[in-house]
Amino acid sequence: MTPRTVFRTLAVTEAITWVALLTGMFVKYAVGTTELGVQVAGPIHGVAFIAYCLVTVVVAVDQRWSRRRTLLGLVSAVPPLMTVWFDRHVEKRDGLDDRWHSRQDSDAAPQRAVSLLLRHRRRALAGFVVTVAALTGIALLAGPPVG
Numbered sequence: 500m501t502p503r504t505v506f507r508t509l510a511v512t513e514a515i516t517w518v519a520l521l522t523g524m525f526v527k528y529a530v531g532t533t534e535l536g537v538q539v540a541g542p543i544h545g546v547a548f549i550a551y552c553l554v555t556v557v558v559a560v561d562q563r564w565s566r567r568r569t570l571l572g573l574v575s576a577v578p579p580l581m582t583v584w585f586d587r588h589v590e591k592r593d594g595l596d597d598r599w600h601s602r603q604d605s606d607a608a609p610q611r612a613v614s615l616l617l618r619h620r621r622r623a624l625a626g627f628v629v630t631v632a633a634l635t636g637i638a639l640l641a642g643p644p645v646g
């Protein structure tokens with residue numbers, strides 16, 4: 500997968516889980532029949548949120564986003580559907596392409612770290628899954644931010 504496809508997949512997934520959570524909230528508060536939608540969509544959205552943030556950091560390093568753009572990318576995970584807006588925003592500004600830029604001999608240490616991940620994709624994917632699971636566990640123990 501390229502930086503563009505990885506980022507877009509996570510941005511769209513995050514937005515879809517927001518729609519599911521909003522639907523659950525509509526049923527919970529407006530219809531008032533069941534809380535099940537929120538109870539199911541809440542943790543799924545939580546996992547998508549964490550996965551999106553991790554991928555944003557990796558893609559930001561690789562695509563050499565400025566701190567401001569990286570922060571905007573992370574903050575876009577908070578309001579509903581803004582990750583899709585952000586994806587279009589960077590695309591229009593040539594901030595996402597289909598080539599990984601990180602190299603073993605890159606001048607910046609974070610890019611060398613991303614290059615290491617790219618050279619060991621299977622292990623990087625396993626590490627990603629473990630990290631998302633660990634952060635999800637911590638967030639669930641800490642309690643959902645809303646509700």
Ligand code: HEM
Binds near residue numbers: 540541634639
């Ligand atoms: C900025 C990020 C997040 C936002 C804006 C957010 C927002 C929300 C909202 C609005 C609800 C519905 C609450 C209600 O009305 O009942 C909710 C539910 C929930 N969220 Fe999050 N959330 C975020 C991150 C997370 C994370 C990281 C986790 C953990 C993995 C998480 C776990 C949950 C759970 C378990 C529920 C369901 C609570 C219940 O059963 O009532 N959320 N979240």
